[in-house]
Amino acid sequence: MPALVLLGAQWGDEGKGKATDLLGGSVDYVVRYQGGNNAGHTVVVGDQKYALHLLPSGILSPECTPVIGNGVVVDPSVLFSELNGLNERGVDTSKLLISGNAHIITPYNVTVDKVTERFLGKRKIGTTGRGIGPTYADKINRVGIRIQDLYDESILTQKVEAALDGKNQLLTKVFNRRAIEAGKVVEELLSYADRLKPYVADTVLVLNRALEDDKVVLFEGGQGTLLDIDHGTYPFVTSSNPTAGGACTGTGVGPTKISRVIGILKAYTTRVGSGPFPTELFDEDGEALRRIGGERGVTTGRDRRCGWFDAVIARYATRVNGLTDFFLTKLDVLTGWEQIPVCVAYEIDGKRVEELPYSQTDFHHAKPIYEILPGWSEDITSAKSFSDLPKNAQNYVKALEEMSGAPISAIGVGPGRDETIEINSFL
Template sequence: MPALVLLGAQWGDEGKGKATDLLGGSVDYVVRYQGGNNAGHTVVVGDQKYALHLLPSGILSPGCTPVIGNGVVVDPAVLLSELSGLAERGVDTSKLLISGNAHLITPYHTTLDKVSERFLGKRKIGTTGRGIGPAYADKINRVGIRVQDLFDESILRQKVEAALDSKNQVLAKLYNRRAIAVDQVVEELLGYADQLSGYVVDTTLVLNNAIDQGQVVLFEGGQGTLLDVDHGTYPFVTSSNPTAGGACTGTGVGPTKISRVIGILKAYTTRVGAGPFPTELLDEDGEKLRTIGGERGVTTGRDRRCGWFDAVIARYATRVNGLTDFFLTKLDVLTGWERIPVCVAYEIDGKRVEELPYSQTDFHHATPIYETLPGWSEDITQAKTFDDLPKNAQKYVQALEEMSGAPISAIGVGPGRDETIQINSFL
């Protein structure tokens, strides 16, 4: 039985929650392997809509065990609030497992995130201000606080003191802010220990044992390929690795145990925050995509920037992730356009470029080269098979598949769990 990775193939917000939820009833574990509560998934089950920020989408599937892996950074207050909110709606959250090696987002991380973004002014990255970057920076600098530290007050205090020694200097002398008291942070963090203790286990051992026993494990990435700190549009990226390799480092499961890598593609393109976006539309078409697609960030509440489908970044996602399949979402949003442009290449300094340029400078100056495909006007939300789609919608999907370099195995034709056409099984 397979271990699968499911990740965003654009700049995030592609509909990963819907895809994960669709598979949730067929898998035994769904694992978040990176990011924090800067990621957001919307899952629609019947007439109920759920907005998940930190929890794996599998939390909504009764037979599935949701897991937060060691590569995630956890804001305990946000996590407990999210668990409480789901419990109030009748969702069983008792099966959640959390890696003791996952790092914590502390109050000083969120403070530093917000003040540093304001300090950057026009040069700001466009972070969510939730402390994600500073928490990952502390992890790399080896001054981070891990979930397991909540259960040893002595170690916790030592680590908080070490972290605040330098951070209070920065807050006071660079940003003109008051120092943060060690006792205040320690007391707040210790207050989460009892509430979280029942969830914390050695998730690396659990997941490897599950795969060895033939159970199905789905690794769920947050954000998207072009936001990867190594492979994205740096510096306008997140602070972790949403690409397929991050599933291994973020869970402790080796690459030889992963059998399939599924990329989620929106039928057009969006991104949130600053950074280059070659196909961005600043006209009526862009506003129409935003309105019909409901393009507002689940976590941030910010309007998403919208543009036509970009086959160059789709091919790039196929390459750096080793994608075996695509799940194409929100095809229904394109209903009503007479003709639909698709970016097939870029023009950079007068030359046609068909692969993502490695140079940040070149990508900032990339101009999209479009091919225009015929649109359709028929409602596709009731389509159950590929043949149910209008001919032009079929041609659009086939063109995107050919340009992107991996087969499209499922198509989202509406927001609901059942509004999906499955062409090939992922399992």
């Protein structure tokens, strides 16, 4: 049962797209299991760069079937825009499958997201404003619109009207906005039905049969562990479960069928949006990491907050995901530093804490305790094996592996598809 989960082990933006694409030629299915177009991946193939927001990274591998699972929320206009862009560049997207149970991001979900975030002011969460949270809220409140609803106009109309009963009260009486007409929403959603239909499938059945036939299935998470709605830095989190458990609920594949869980770990730490970040840098080092690492959100376009590697977070990700391996990315960005600090623990109220505090208050007050490791100045982008790395770079990787609690099986030494050192095969 060769089913693998690949997910972010920090706050997202760790380089999951590259890792997925690297495996894409060796797997039969790549499945997105949560999130929406608030999760971006950049994949570099040769001299071509692809920015993917909603589609699984495996869509760039001709032999692979890309799947959008039931745990994903789908904005049809974004989906078609992304498909059109890839088709124009000669990428075949015809093999894409989308779960009929996936929920649709409606125009009113986007409106509610934007006005709510604006209303919060300084207390804002830092959402992307793309309607993701309100769509998941509708799902939990049982007033969500699913892709399968597009093929029964009567049901669709009833559901949209029911959802807008409450939302229009909120928009008009709290936010002083115009009410949204249900008929216009229904009309827009129905306009997507014909084009979506060839992609819609019972993906639960497809994926389970694939595993029964010994096909290799890779589950690809968006965002990262610390943005998980249950296990992240709540409330500054996403609205779904990027952790390994989300792969099961977001696809309908049981946990006993998953054989490996791979965490993507950046050689330093970044995050986008609001919330606590103990190792965040506000000096020249932080700006250098941002500049050299090209740290700008693929989907949001926002500059990422940058800081040194946080081993406390890495250990936590290992625990809550049951990680079997790490893929360490962007090691090349650290080239040139004489000394590289690594956060090994926190100081909270004068006490040393080596595990992630469960209390939001404690985490907000956590101060990093650093261990200083020697850096290197040699260019590592042409390294093909671990022994090709400078000794200090090797020692840095070994130290991170020991601190993080799982073996590092691959190392990214540049942005290109071939700029990766594979220590142990993931398959």
